[in-house]
Amino acid sequence: MEWETVIGLEIHAQLSTQSKIFSGASTAYGAEPNTQACAVDLGLPGVLPVLNREAVRMAVKFGLAIGAPIAPRSIFARKNYFYPDLPKGYQISQYELPVVGRGQVDIELEDGQTRTIGVTRAHLEEDAGKSLHEDYHGMTGVDLNRAGTPLLEIVSEPDMRSAREAVAYMKKIHALVRYLEICDGNMQEGSFRCDANVSVRRKGTEKFGTRTEIKNLNSFRFLERAIHFEVERQIDILEGGGAVVQETRLFDPDKGETRSMRSKEEANDYRYFPDPDLLPLDIEPAFIEQVRGSLPELPDEKKHRFMNDHGLSAYDAGVLTASREMAEYFEQVAAAVEGQAKLAANWVMGELTGALNRESREITDSPVSAEALGGLLRRIQDNTISGKIAKEVFEAMWAGEGDADQVIEGKGLKQITDTGAIEQVIDQVIADNPSQLEQYRSGKDKLFGFFVGQVMKRTGGKANPAQVNDLLKQKLS
C-alpha cells in the first residue's frame, strides 16, 4: 500500500516590536520572571488593551511579501479558555477577519524543483505567559513576561507532501520574516515555532485522512523528526485496520516520538467573539503603500539577481540567499573579487559555512568578517597564494592570527612564482628520482602527478601550481 503524507503548518512568529501588542511593557527576552508584565499584561481588574501600530505595520509587511491582500478592516476577537498563564482568561486574536489574506511562497526542493505552498492567512495575536513546573515542589510557577508579546500566526494550506517540504517551507518563512526584519527568528527562545497538522491518505485518493496536530515545534530538526514519527505511527494504525484519532500531540525530542496531549472531545470551545474593548482595525490604502515602499529586496528577488548578475547556479543562489545575513556577507566578499563571484560563492558556501557549522556559529558571529575573507580571496586572485594555501591562511585567520596579508607574511606562505627557483627544485627532484623518471619517459604518464607532488612538497606548497606544471612538462619531455 502506498501512502501520501499531507502537512499544513501554523507558524508563530514573534514580532520584534519594542513593546507588547496591547500594552507598553517591554518585550525583551530573558528578564527576571514577572518584571516585564504591567497591569494590562497581568489582567488586573479594569485594564484595557490598546493596539500597537508597529505590530500592524509588521503584519502588513509580511502580507505584502507573500502577495496577499491586506484586509481593509479586520477584527480582534477573544479566544476564551482558562489557563494559569493566560491572565485574562482569554487570548486576543483574530478569528473571522484576519489582517492578512491568502498568499503564497515558493520552496526549492533538493532535486531543484520548485513547489508553491499556499498561505491561507496570517493574523495578529498576543502570546500567553509561561507555566514553570520545575523547582516549585508540586506547585506551578507563572511567568507573565511573555504575556502580550505580539505574534503573527501564519497558517499554511495543507500543501506539503513530505517532512522535507515542511522543513523547506518553514525555512522559507523563517528567511522571509528575517529579511523583513519583523522577527528575530530565534528558535531557542521560542520567537519562531510551529504546530504541524499531519495526516496520511492512500495515494491517489482525494479525501484527507484524519489529522493530528503536533504542538510547539521549535526547530527544523524537531519538525522533521516529529513528522517522520507521526507519519509512521499513522500508517501503522491504518495498516493495522485501526483509525487515527483527531487530537493534539506533543513531540518529545529525547524519545523522538509524539504523544497524545488532548483529544478532540476534550478540546475547548473557545467561544470566539469580537473583543468589545478594541475597535475594528481599519487599514488605509495609503498606509499599505507606505509599507510597500519600505519592503527590502526579498529572497526570491535576490536569488534571481544573484543568478543574473553573478552568473551563479540556481542552487548556489538559493543557498546564498537563504538568510539575509548570508546574502549580505556573500555580496561583500564578491565585491572584493570582482568578476570572480563563483570563487566568492565557493568560499562562503564551503570553507566559511563548514567552519561555522563546526562551531555552531551564526554568520553574523563569524571570526572572519566578509571584508577579511574578501582580502584573502584577492590574494588568490592576484596569485600571491594558491587556493590550497588559502585554506591554511583561512584557518589561521579563523583562529585570530590576523588578516590574510599578515598571515601570509608571518608564515612565509607567499607563492613562489620565480621561474628560476622553481626550475631549481624541479631539477633536484628529477635528479633524486631517476627510476621514476625512466618509468615516466617509457610511457607511465601517471607519474607526472608524482613529480608535481614532490615539487610542491619541497616548496612547502608555495610554488605556483600552473608554473610547476608547465616547467615540469618541459623538463620531463
Add this chain to the structure above:
Amino acid sequence: MHHKTLAELAAALGDGKVSSVELTEHFLRRIESLDHRLNSLITVTGEQALETARAADAARARGEAGPLTGVPIVHKDIFCTEGVRTSCASRMLDNFISPYDAGVVERFKAVGCPVLGKTNMDEFAMGSSNETSDYGPVNNPWDTQRVPGGSSGGSAAAVAARLAPGATGTDTGGSIRQPAALTGITGLKPTYGRVSRWGMIAFASSLDQGGPMARTAEDCGLMLNVMAGFDERDSTSLERPAEDFNARLNTTLKGLKIGLPREFFGEGMDPGVARVIDEAIDFYKKLGADFVEVALPHSGLSVPVYYVVAPAECSSNLARFDGVRYGYRCEDPKDLMDLYMRSRGEGFGPEVQRRIMVGTYALSAGYFDAYYLKAQKIRRLIADDFRQAFGQVDVILAPTTPTTAFRLGEKTADPVTMYLSDIYTIAVNLAGLPAMSLPAGFSEGLPVGMQLIGNYFDEARLLGVAHQYQRGTEWHQMAPAGFE
C-alpha cells in the same frame, strides 16, 4: 451645609465661607452617624479624604483652585482606587487593593476632590436593586424597607441622603438612571465613549459607561466636565473637542421638539408614575416645548437582546477572576480545576454566576449565531429606531422606570421580573446614547424619575432641558425624612 448642591458648595468654597476640610469632616460625620441605616458605603476613606481636603484648601489659598476643588464626592466601588480596596461588591475582590487609579478617579484627584469612600453596588454591577452585593443590600433613604435600585444603589442612596453631594456611577443597562429615579436624585449616563473606562471594572464592555450622580442637572454637568475626555488607554474612548456641559443650562425650550415613544407608555407602567410623567409633560408644554409621538418599534426587544449581549461579554470579562493572581482563592485546592471551580463558585454570588452561565451558553459553538449574532443584529435595529426618531425630535422623554422603589426581597426570587425594571433604560445603552433621569414627583411618598434621552454627544442639551425643569420645580430639593 449638606443641603447645598454641589454647585452651591463649590461657590461657598470659592467665597471662603467654608473650607474643604470643614466640608469633608461634616460629610464624614454624617456618614458615620447615618450610613448604618443605609449601608451605602463599602469603604470609608476618611483619612485620605481629609488629606486631599487640606491640599485642596492649600491650593485654593494659592489661587490654584478649579470649580470643584475641595468638593467631596464618593466613588462607586467599581472604579479602581490606588491603595484602597476596590471590591466591586464581590467576595471575589474583597481583598483586592488596586495598585492604580481609574481614569475617572485620576481626573477627580487632579481637580482635588476629597473622596469620602467607595459606594455599595450590585456585585460587579449585575443587578437592579443593589441586593446582589456581597456587603449586604443598600436601603432606600425614602423608605428603608425598600431598595434604592441598582447597580449604583450605594451612590444613589448616599447622594439622596445627603451623605455626599455627588457620586460617580456606571450605567450598563440603567444602573445610573434607575437608582437615581428610585431615590429622587439626578443622574446622567453619557454617550458611550465620553468617559474613560480605564480602571472601571468591566461588566459588559460595549455597554458600560461611567457618569455623574448628584442632586441637580447643573451638578451633573459640573461633574461631567471633570469626568469626560479622551483617554488613550481606552480604545473606545472618543476624541472630542473640550466642551462645557453646562453651557446650555439657560437655553430656552421654546420650540424644542420632545418625542414621546409610544412603546414606553404602555402597560406595565404604574399609574402613579404615569401621572407624574404627564405632569412633567404639561410643565414642558408651558415652557414652549412641542411634543411629538415617536416610534421605537424594536425597543420591546431590548431586554432579551441585553440579556444576551451583556452576559456574553461578562462571561469573558470575568474570566480573569480565577484565583491565580489576585482576589479570592479557595482553601486547599486539590488541583487546577478545583482551584478554578471553587474559587469562582465561592467568590461569585448567584446572580453573577447566573449571568456567566447564560453568557457562556450564548457564545458556545452551535448557539452563537442564534443568540449572540442575532442579538447584535437587533441591537443595530434598536439604534436605527433612535436615529430615525432623532430625525424628528431633539430629545426623547419617557419614564425612567415602570414603578417606584420596590420592597427589599420583592423581586429577588424571579430574575426576569427584576430584569424588567430596566425596561425603559436598556435600549439607550444598546444604542450608546446619552440619557438622564431627574426627579419629577412622588407616588405614594416615593420618588418618580423622568428620563430624558438625547442624540449622540447631546449631553449639554439634555442638561439644559433638565435644568429648565429644575428651575421651575422643587422635586430635586426634597430630602428624605430622617436625613434632613
